[in-house]
Amino acid sequence: MTTTAKLDVNNQDILLTLREFLQSVLQQNEISAILAPQRLPMKNVVMPVLITDPEQLNRADPLAPYFPLNAARLVTRLTRKPSGGKVAVVLRSCEIRAFIELVKLNQGQTDDIIIIGTDCLGAYSNTDYLKKAGDDPDAFTRRFCENALNSPNESVDDAELIPACRACEHPIPDGADLLIGLLGIDTSKQLLVRAQTLAGEELLVKLDLPTFEEPDARQKAVDALIKKRIDYRDRMFAATHEATDSLEKMTAYLAGCINCYNCRIACPVCYCKECVFVTDVFYHEPFQYLQWARNKGALKMPTDTVFYHLTRLAHISTACVGCGQCTNACPNDIPVMELFRMVSHRTQQAFDYEAGRNIEEEPPLSVFREDEFKDIVGI
Amino acid sequence: MDDFEPTIIAFVCNWCTYTAADLAGTSRLAYPKNVRLIRVMCTGMVDPQHVIKAFLEGADGVLVSGCHPGDCHYINGNYKARRRIKLLKEILPQFGFDEKRLRLTWIGASDGIQFAEIMRELVMQVKALGPSEARLKMVI
Incomplete structure (x- = not known):
């Protein structure tokens, strides 16, 4: 059974590719909604938004270097009792880990959700992000990812990330059902999609993506990033x-x-x-x-x-x-x-x-x- | 500091250590007046914040004392207390508290003599550590 697949990158635009991917997830029969970071329609602020209309995913921005709050608590709001549907939640590694802690305390449960996590490249403080992103947050997100992925050692942005992210040794969302990999992947061509649980595997099969061998460069890139963060x-x-x-x-x-x-x-x-x-x-x-x-x-x-x-x-x-x-x-x-x-x-x-x-x-x-x-x- | 009289707060469980203290009293065994007992139903209910509060208010030592393993009247409260004391012994020393100021003992209901001995020993040890920093300085 396939556990790794690839997302072909559309027009060298990973943001667009991810939006289309999330739309394909939402189109699955068993998925009722997606909770994802979205730029609000009234202002360029990224907030977790519970989306049922695939059109709305055109404003989703799961790679924005910004998370104004830890969404783990919001996921417990959705899962403390059965909601009558299955929700795909797009979370950062730290949000997944916090959610796992809350599940252990019986404040949420994992039965009715699919967790999708992307490699986390870090975030700015709330105020810094809003200043930097300006009027074109999409372009800002793209530029940020490009810098962080292609020149991880001399990325000018790195020193301005919040210390929590600079000191985070968990950039990879190990607790996600489906992982979207960016590090060590040629993101101008494809993104890695890896199923990490049985539920993730079931969804991945339905999405019918082309198979993909995880490149050796990935582990090296991940190890280098983690080492840098542990040093910090x-x-x-x-x-x-x-x-x-x-x-x-x-x-x-x-x-x-x-x-x-x-x-x-x-x-x-x-x-x-x-x-x-x-x-x-x-x-x-x-x-x-x-x-x-x-x-x-x-x-x-x-x-x-x-x-x-x-x-x-x-x-x-x-x-x-x-x-x-x-x-x-x-x-x-x-x-x-x-x-x-x-x-x-x-x-x-x-x-x-x-x-x-x-x-x-x-x-x-x-x-x-x-x-x-x-x-x-x-x- | 020879004339230093430490203040020690002891959280003692109703069933074992408090009963031992009672036995020490009815047996007319003397123990130092530096120890202030706070009776709790079980050491398992001593929230770490009670210990922290005692230290920040200027206690020079804190003792948590309950039943011997296997004797807890609530089955396992003393084991839970041991984990909390372990936790505090990891946290408090990072801010300059000497971990020897925080102690955990098991003293059974019939151990009146041991109770008095342990209190004397504890007071001597805390006296040797000197006054705690919180006793002397403003804590915000």
Whole structure:
């Protein structure tokens, strides 16, 4: 049975080719809709849009170097109960990994969706993208892909990508049912389509695409990109560690935080329906503030800032996929992602776990083994 | 700092360690007053944020203590607690907290003598670490 196929590139235009591909997916009987990044009709802003009309896919832009939010949470909206149809969802690698974490927490399920993922070349911050894309976002997306694919080492754009993407060692959407490969492929001629699950394989057979042997150059290109990103990531970890390795430095790192909790709202894996930090538990009595102020002579308000971030680290660092939306959402430019990735790298290693790697792996804090961590018990 | 008296917050489970503390009390065994007990139904309900709060409020040490493996009245709450303590021991040291300030023990209901001994040992160890950074500085 075929598991790899190719999409012949139409008129050297990968964007057009992908749109036509998505249209062919939507034309399949069992697919009711496609959730894909689309430029909105009223403004050139790319948002996830649930599309049932194939015409609308002419505005789809799955390769835009931009994701204003992590769509994993939106996919749980579509899948928390049966929707009565099957939806193809076009997601980035980090969105797929976040969705996998949410499925493990019973907030979504995979039965009624087909996940289509493309090799991810990274993204700009929300504000940078809108400035750069200007009036012709299609042309911008094409130029971006061309730069990123053809000169990955000296691409001028690379240094301007958000740090989350520059430090991401998962550019390949391993959790997708169908993968669209760009790296190491001659994208002026064809794109790689690979089925990675049984459901992906069934769809691929119906799409009846020409078979294609995955070129050797692909693995090399993927390895080189991952290596570059891991190098950046490790430098980022070192710099962040240096900036936060005492309570005083950590306090300075977070000094601009106004407790708006945007990072929690933007976080795809902050799984509580209602966060304890917005409940009455933190609506302290007025006398309590005065008491705290007296203890140390001064009390910064709003209170509980470091407490909030440390608690979030304890609650979700084992599920953090490093998408960087927390930093994107911060109104005061606090590098939240850097902090969370540094800590989550360590906590996930401690439990031999990697968020989003495998849907069968249980979240570390929901399970235990009898014979583990014996060294931490005792005085 | 010889005259330093540490503050230690101990989350103890109702069924084992709290009962051991009670037994120590009724047996008239003395243990240092530095340890403030907070009784919880099970160590499995000690959310990491309770421990973090204690440290940020200036606790010099935090102890979580429950039933021995196999004795948990809720079957496996103590095993879950062990994972949470492991998690905190990975997170807190990255921000300068000495991981020795956070301890986990199993003390059974009949272990009154051990309870008093462990508390004395714990206070001595935390005293040696000195006051925690959070006790002295403004935490935002």
